[in-house]
Amino acid sequence: PFYALLSSYQFQPTIWDFGRPLAQLLRTNFPLALCVDIAKTWTHNEAINEIENVVQAYSVHLATLRGEDSRSLKKVNDCRQTLSELNLGDALHDVQIVIAVAAPDLTTLKQRVNHIVDAMKPWFLLRAEIGEAQAQAARFFAAQPTSEIAVPHTTWPITSRELALLFAPLGYRKLSGLDGTLRGEAAGANYPVFHNSWRDRRATHEVWVGVSGYGKTFALNCLLLRQWAEENVPFTLLEPMGHGAHLAQALDIPWYVMSAQHTCLNPQDVMFPTLVEQKAHTIRLYETLLGRQLSGTQKANQERALLGEALELLYSGFDDWRTITPEIAPLTETVCDVLSGLGDKEHLQRIARDLADEIAGLCTGRGPWAAFVNGSTNMDLSARGKAQPQVFSFHEMEQDPVMLAIAYTQVLSAIRRDSLSDESPRIIAVDEVYRLMRHPSLLDFLIEAAKTFRTRRKKLIVVDQQMTVFL
Template sequence: MTSVRTFLIEPFDIMLHATEEGVSALQARFSTWLRTLSGEARFLCWQMPATLDAKIAALDQAEIQTDDEQRRDLLIEYRREYERMNAGAEYQRALCGMVLWNDQNPRAIAGGLSSAFDTPVTEGAFPALFEGQYELRDRPFWHLAPSGRPGGRPYWAVLTSYEFAPATWNFFRPLPPLLRLNFPLALAVDIPKTYDRNAAIDAIESIIQAYQVHLAGVRGEDSRSVQRVADCRRALQEINNGDALHLVQVAVAVAADDLETLKERVAAVINETRAWFSLRQEVGELLSRAVEFFTAHRTKDINLPTTTWPVTSRELALMLAPLGYRKLSTTDGVLRGEAVGGAYPVFHNSWRDKRATHEVWVGQSGYGKTFALNCYLTREYAENGISFDFLEPMGHGRHIADAFGLPWYVLSAKATKLNPQDVMFPTLLEQVSHTTRLYETVLGRQLSGGQRENLERGLLGEALETLYRGFPDLSQVTPDLAPTCETVCDVLSNLGAKPAMQGIARDLADEIAGLCTGSGPWSAFLNGTTNVDLTRGGRGWISPRVFSFHELEGDPILQALAYTQVLSAIRRDSLIDEQPRIIAVDEVYRLMRHPSLLDFLIEAAKTFRTRRSKLISVDQQMSVFLEGKARLIFENCPIRVIFSQRQGMNVFRDDAAFAHFNQQHRDIIAQLPRFHFVLDIQEEGLFYLFGKSSPGELARFRTT
């Protein structure tokens, strides 16, 4: 006996395909999968009213549990905003599913469905249409009523189709308008039979012959029969082009809290679909059987009178239109934005995994990246208590620092000292390698690749090891104890067993000293004890911090070194515990253009992920993340937030990482208005969002 398999399908947003080419591509992809059907199948869609009550309750609970007054104030603010959204909108929750009677491996079937529909598909049980016991009642009309203790359970009616005009369907009518009716309903597209090619041709030709016999005996014009013949001839053409022929019927279940409303809703559904297919309301025992359309029961076991209609795969593909109407799916996580077109909030929880989920944010200046990032950091801090470090080169970090009363660390060439020898790594080998990378950046060349360069690297490493081995415990070396650049140069200049090696060591020491000591261009910044508090200082939890590098704008070398040392300190702290934390790095290309620092950033991204620290890398162009080694950072970021990209659109067309983008996606990205963005989450979906913000966020960050 053939096994029954049930699959849950995550709806996608058809607004991302809403061009003539986009919907044609969707129809072609759906129909290609439908042509492969060999047994029975059934597509289902459930739509139920939804609220933000669970989100509001979660904020209430967090407010009770927190001891942080600032967090408590933010939680109250967000709770009020969600209450306002809840009262002013009528949200719905949608779920789609597919039943297949098939003996293939369920994982393989799910993979095929996911590929065909380009949306996540998992094997899983269907939700029940209703809960508890129901009984048939015939007054004032046939319906299903809750028996026993009603407990607020609704009344139900079921309608089934008996005549189609599928040639006039598209992805936007007639099924999507049903989903916009704001009341509970379920839709089933039942496919009890798929013909093989020869049987399909015979079936269509017999229908044509029957209509021709009918027309031959009719006096006058019968336009309806003439149209049916034309539809059949078009169906024959599509079958000859590779389509399959399916027998299809539609069932719609409607719910209401009282019988008068149920009657109105049944009438609304019938009227809404009248131009495309005819529905009848089931009565008596047929009503109790019709409910089984919303389960995994075979059509022959349901045993309703046969009212199926023959449709081709291209026509049937349009009946899967509910897949393109994503609604409010979950309130777990923080608000990422509001769906354009659907106007429902989109929440996402990127902390479900034991590891953190990194993100890439791109977009031209002035389109809302900074504002959206400030809002996101605030929401994670308020709702989940997740602290953050914000590194930025423009000076706009003061806005979020002022909003939260945070210390604002402004690093400058005149007032700041950052010692390259500060201990940032737990092992001697890692620490020496890190400090060597910093000196490579200062020198503007890599100490590898040639014989002399390799010798220089070994000598510098020996000097650093000599100094660090002077401490019994590397982890106890505080900034006031760390060796200075001047000390490194003194030790380095005395190394070498032979005259040639001694000469190389002295030359390298003189080169470093000329840059980092005395009157060298970077002496004031690098040679001395670090005066920015980057230590943990015995704290069990580090509050949010903001680092700005705008006063280093004139010297890209110093700016890159400052970025690296701050990130190194954050990375060091992440190794001590696994407290979730967000590290947001704006204008990240300022690090990535230095090869040695790019290597550090790649390694840091891997470390952060396993230590529950989310790295958000922000820049203006996506192409920055796709060139050379920088791609390793991109591939560690399954979440991509894309603001306007009017320049550099070629990467979305040519790069394999964006093979799932169609022309409509690219057009949207090229024309994104301010505060609009595309949220691309691997294996979860693609969202076209507006950066919805609360009045409090607007007040705090309006200048950004």
């Protein structure tokens, strides 16, 4: 390959921000290397004296002119702005930018050099080093002090806030006294925005809305990662597209993928603190599996009562039903066996047997949901006492709305149970909330949970494309 080295020799009085110019430079689709060389950092008094001398020299020059010199006036204004920034705590730095470009042939190299020179012209001017100067300029990319590099040092004085913009493509710096986590850029990319949502003892919920393809999921992943890395706040992410794999891989944590082929979720897992709530929760799951409500008619009410009795008999068989773990929770086939033997009257016995047969036909043996609900839960849904992030993905269950509803219900129930058990901070993030609207009970559950999470320092972030979903 062929190489060229370009050095800056004049910075232009154009407004720089976090997106320009270096972010644009690094987006080019050909190989280049960038060096930002800070040759000197002035002491405060030396910097003030140097800038004031420049102002005085230009003022004398302007006083002797008969016409108008707009360029000199601009220089004086720039110097006065620099003095203002120095008095606010900035330092003054002498900076030079060196760019190395590679290409397979000379023609391509020339095209790439011209492209960079033209693209950067509004912000700083570049010269191509030739001869021995090119070899010397390559030493900017090695462990060499600037004083030992024999090239013309055409540095330019800039303040600390401007220097920070040069490193923006590599990440945003945060002032030591600034509280919060990076959320993004202000309109126009003039500065980064930091926000601390944990200032109040109660968490603050957030609603994110944006059209498809504008970076909601990426921003959510970035925020969760920063909160965990910088603030030590764990999170639980529910997402339907499979993007959670990136977070799981970055943090080296388990990635829980809900799958009709490999996942088993036991409806009898304990999710609520009282037996009445637990029975109602489990019955709701069976209503979803049956595709009908066990209420509203005499027979449906009787079925509900009999199923509740079977569940109570099974739970009461333990010394303390609230300590039941997924490994020993009653299975669906056991519920059917107990249910089929209930009823103190003949017609109730018949109803109990029919309901047990209906549930067994769907959820045991070779039933369509047997592998999914007839067995011990094989996925760790609990976050209680664990300062560890969790990622749940539902992209492999989109084809079966019944199993998707069961999966969402069990995961949300486990989140609610563990969130109310302590006051350690945690973020619960739900991406693409509209998918929950297919099951109104899930949306109701999420709304109810939002009211109780805040009191236990649990932050809820919900993300969707349409504001109408939340209204």
